[in-house]
Each structure stands twice: as C-alpha cells, then as structure tokens.
Amino acid sequence: xxxxxxxxxxxANHNPEQASWEYSARIVEKYATTAxxxxxxxxxxxxxxxxxxxxxxxxxxxxxxxxxxxxxxxxYRYADDFESFLTEAEILRKWGQTWKADAAKAKSPLxxxxxxxxxxxxxxxxxPGWPPTGMIPGILLxxxxxxxxxxxxxxxxxx
Amino acid sequence: xxxxPVDYPEPFAAVLGTMLYPNEGEEAxxxxxxxxxxxxxxxxxxxxxxALAYNDLSRIVKDGGARLDDLDQRWWGGWGSCSxxxxx
Numbered sequence: 001x002x003x004x005x006x007x008x009x010x011x012a013n014h015n016p017e018q019a020s021w022e023y024s025a026r027i028v029e030k031y032a033t034t035a036x037x038x039x040x041x042x043x044x045x046x047x048x049x050x051x052x053x054x055x056x057x058x059x060x061x062x063x064x065x066x067x068x069x070x071x072x073x074x075x076y077r078y079a080d081d082f083e084s085f086l087t088e089a090e091i092l093r094k095w096g097q098t099w100k101a102d103a104a105k106a107k108s109p110l111x112x113x114x115x116x117x118x119x120x121x122x123x124x125x126x127x128p129g130w131p132p133t134g135m136i137p138g139i140l141l142x143x144x145x146x147x148x149x150x151x152x153x154x155x156x157x158x159x
Numbered sequence: 160x161x162x163x164p165v166d167y168p169e170p171f172a173a174v175l176g177t178m179l180y181p182n183e184g185e186e187a188x189x190x191x192x193x194x195x196x197x198x199x200x201x202x203x204x205x206x207x208x209x210a211l212a213y214n215d216l217s218r219i220v221k222d223g224g225a226r227l228d229d230l231d232q233r234w235w236g237g238w239g240s241c242s243x244x245x246x247x
Contacts, residue, residue, distance in 0.1 A: 001236060001237050001238070001239075002237060002238050002239070003238065003239050004239075028239065032239070037239070039239055044239075046236075047236040047237075047239075050181075050182070050236055051178075051181060051236060051237055053161070053181045053182070054177060054178045054181040054237075057174070057177075057178045058178060058237050058238070061178075061237075062238070066238065068171075078171075082170070082171050086163075086165070086174070112160065113160060113161065114160060114161075115160070115161050115162070115163050115177060115181060116160045116161070116162060116163065117162070117163055117165065118162050118163075118165065118166075121165065
C-alpha cells in the first residue's frame with residue numbers, strides 16, 4: 001500500500017494525466033517483477049482495498065524509507081521524528097481527500113472514512129538545526145518503471 | 160473520520176497497530192498489536208530500573224488477548240502488496 005500511494009502521489013505531481021490507482025498498481029507490479037518479489041496486480045489491488053483508510057500513513061512511511069530516526073546532536077529524538085511522520089501523513093491525507101484527476105466523475109483517492117489526527121492536534125514546534133522532516137520531498141519516478149499507458153475509458157471486462 | 164489513537168501510553172505502537180488493522184471489526188487486533196509490540200521494550204525498561212505507571216501497564220496487558228495470525232501478511236500488504244487474509 002505504501003509504495004502504491006507513493007507512486008500515485010508522484011504521478012499526480014508529475015504525470016497527472018496518468019495518475020490513477022490502476023496505473024500505479026501496474027508500476028508496482030512491474031517493479032515487483034523486475035525485483036523478483038511477489039506482487040501481482042490482483043494482490044496489489046486487494047491490499048489497496050484493505051488499507052485504503054490508512055494509505056496516507058503507509059505512504060508517508062514509505063516515502064521516508066520505512067524508518068524513524070533521531071539526531072541527538074541537534075536534540076531531534078524519536079518522539080520528534082514520530083511527530084514529523086504524523087505531520088507528513090496529514091499532508092498526504094489532505095492531498096488524498098481533495099485532489100482529483102482531470103476527468104469527468106473523478107473521485108479523490110482517499111475516502112471520507114480515512115483515519116486522521118485529532119482535530120485539536122498540531123505538530124510540535126520545530127527547533128533550529130532539525131533535519132528537513134515534517135514535509136514531503138519531491139518524488140520522481142524512473143521512466144524505466146512506467147508501463148505504456150493503457151487505452152482510456154472503462155477497462156475491458158474479463159470473462 | 161476515525162481518529163488515530165495518539166492518546167495511547169505509547170502512541171507509535173498504537174498508530175502502527177491501526178496501520179496494520181485499520182478496518183471495522185479489527186479493534187481488538189489493533190490493540191493487541193500495540194500490546195505485543197511493547198512487551199519487549201517494557202521488559203528492557205524495567206530491567207534498566209524504569210517503572211511504568213500501573214494504569215498504563217494494566218491497560219497494555221489487558222489489550223493483548225487477540226491472536227494476530229496474519230501479521231506477516233499485513234506487514235507485506237502495508238508495505239507493498241497483498242494480504243490474502245484481508246477481504247475488505
């Protein structure tokens with residue numbers, strides 16, 4: 001789910017005409033094939049159905065390399081990095097609940113029932129010298145990973 | 160919208176539990192994940208001389224009951240792809 005959301009976000013920013021869950025799943029599938037790990041498109045879409053309401057959290061986790069870290073020399077602790085992670089996830093959630101592809105009947109990627117931070121929550125103030133977390137870096141996809149776009153319109157029904 | 164459990168004694172564990180078991184009907188699994196995840200850190204904390212507040216410890220222990228047989232598949236689904244056990 002994390003990789004799928006990350007790719008959708010990157011596409012929306014750089015190739016918006018191709019930004020869809022389906023096309024993103026094709027990229028994940030192609031990557032999985034290249035890396036020789038399991039990941040059929042059907043299993044990727046099954047994971048999407050399961051984890052859609054927390055996709056922004058998995059996406060943030062994926063974008064930051066699936067880790068939390070600290071830098072003690074600038075008094076940046078794991079708890080601070082966790083707050084930064086939550087801030088990043090909230091940025092992605094707000095994007096995912098508002099962005100829409102430029103197409104008739106397009107829906108935002110994330111549903112209304114997405115998990116969110118409490119309304120009263122605000123990120124803790126940042127200190128000088130802290131690493132550049134709490135924001136989403138630019139994500140570029142390698143052109144080698146992009147499958148040829150499919151035909152527009154409704155996918156053909158598999159009988 | 161559902162609200163992430165950041166008021167838990169150790170919010171990272173609780174948020175991770177939510178990331179792995181986000182769906183309706185999975186609350187026991189969310190809480191159990193956090194309890195299981197915290198068992199070893201609590202042991203080390205106490206060996207090092209720390210003392211957890213009784214209320215926090217009690218809450219964590221009571222949450223630990225549910226089985227998490229599909230945890231590996233959940234991790235796999237969250238990171239990259241599929242979880243066969245998740246039918247949502």
